[in-house]
Amino acid sequence: SGVEGTLILIAAGSIAFAAIKRLLTPQPLEQVGLGLAVSVAASLINLGVALVLLRAAKENDSITLEANARHLMTDVWTSAGVLVGVGLVVVTGWLQLDPIVALVVAANIVWSGFHIVRESVKGLMDSALPPKELAIIQEVLESHQENGIEFHALRTRQSGARRFVSVHVLVPGDWTVQQGHILVEQIENEIRAGLANVAVFTHLEPLDDPLSWADVSLDRPHPTTDQPA
Template identity: 55%
Template sequence: MSKDTFLAQIVTVKSMNISVNHRPSARSYAVLSIGAAVMTIALKFGAYSLTGSVGLLSDAFESIVNLVAAIGAFWALSYAAKPPDEKHSFGHSKAEYFSSALEGFLILVAAGSIAVAAVDRFFHPQPIEQAGLGLVLALLATAINGGVSWILLQASRQLRSITLRADAYHLLTDVWTSVGVVLGIGLVSVTGWFVLDPIVALLVAANIVWTGCKLLGETGFGLLDGAIPDDEQKAIALIMSEYKTQGIQFHALRTRVAGSRSFVSFHVLVPGAWTVQRGHDVCEIIEQAIALALPGTNVTTHLEPSEDPISWNDEKLN
C-alpha cells in the first residue's frame, strides 16, 4: 500500500467521522424508548382495568420494567459518551453494562411478580370482562413497542451500542409476550376456560426469565473483557494477510469489547534493517485500515525487529 493510498484512507476516515457526528446520538433513542414505555404502561394498565386479565397485568408489569430500563439506558449512554480523562484513559464506554445488568435484574423481579399473581389466579380463576376493548388497547401498545424495537435495533447496529441492542431485544420480547397474552384472552373468550389466562401469564413469566438471564450473560461477557466477534477478527486477519507477503509478521493479537467501543492491539514485526520511519508508516497504514474496516475501534501496535529472538518471547497470550 502506497503513501498516497494511506493519505487517501485518512481523508476517508475523517469524512466518516463527520457523517457519524451528524447521526442522532444513542441518548436520543433512549428518550424515544422512555416515551414508548410511558405510553404502553398507560395502555396496558387500561386494558387490565377493563378486562381483569392477569395476563394483561403481567404484560403491564413488564412495561414498567421497560420504563426503568430505558431510564437506566439514558443514564448509561450519557455517562458512556464522556471523553477519556486522567482516571479513565480508555473512556467510559463500559458504563453501558450497568444498564444491561439493571435491565436483566429488573426482568427477573418482574417475572417473579407475574408468577405470584398467576399462581393465585390459577387457583382462583375469574371471568374476563370487556375483552374486545381491552384487546384493542393491548394491540395498540404492542404496535408501539414493535415500531420502537425496530428503530432501536437499527440504531444499535449503526452506533454499535449494546445498551440499545439490549433495549431493542427486550421490547421485541415484550411484543411476542403481548401477542401471547392477546391469544390467551381470545381463547378464554371463545372457550370459557378461565384457567388459560393464568397459564399464559406463567408462560410469559418463563419467557421473561429467559430474556433476563440472557441479558445478564451478555453483561458478564462484556465486563470480563470478551473478545470482539469472530467476523471482526476475520476482517483483521484479512488485512494482516495483505502485508505478510511483504515480509511483515504479526503476533500477540489481543481484542476486547467495551460497550460501543472495541480495542485491538498487536505486535508488528518488520526487518531490522528498516528505518524507524518506514516501520512507523507501515503501522499507521495498518491501524487506519483496521479503523476503516471496524469503525469505533481503537487500534494499538507495537513495532519490533523480526530477527531479534526477544521479539518472539511474547508471541503467546500470558
C-alpha cells in the same frame, strides 16, 4: 442496564405469579373487547419504539439502549400473550389456556432479562473481541503476510463500546523506519475500516532479531547477560 434487566426479571416473576394463581383458580374473562383494543394499540407503539432503540443500540454498541428496547419488548410479548390467551379461551372455552400462555410469555421475558443482566456484567469487565470481529482482524493481517512480513502477539479487548487491538508487526531488518511506518499505518487503517470504535496499537520489530520472538506471551522472560537489555 443491569437495573433494566432486574426490572424485567421482576416483571416476569409478577406475570408468572398471577398466571399460576389464575391457573389454580380460573376466572371468566371480563371486558374482552376493550382490553384487546388497548393491548393492541400499546403493543404497536411499544414495538415501534423498541425497534428504533434496538437499531440505535446496534449502531452505537450501547447496552443501555438495548436494555431499554428489551424492556419495551417485554410489554410487547406480554400483550401478544394476552391476545393469544384470550383468543384461545374464546375459541375453546378452556379458561386455563390464558394462564398457560402467560407462563410461556413469562419464561421468554425471563430469558430476555437474564440476557440483559449478563451483557451488563460483561460490560463492567474487559473481554476479548468476539470471534466474528477477530476474523476481520485476522483477514487484514493475512492479506499482508507476504514479502517476509509476520505478525504475533495479537491481543484484543472490549470495554463498553470501545475496542482495543494490539499486534506486533515483524518486517525484514533492512527496512527503513519509513517503510515500516507506511505498513503499520495501512494495517491500522484497514482494521479501523472493519471495526467501529477501535483503537489499534502496532509494535514494529525486525524479523532477524531473536528478541522479537521473545515477547509473544504476556510474560516476557528477562534477558540473559549475553543478550542486549
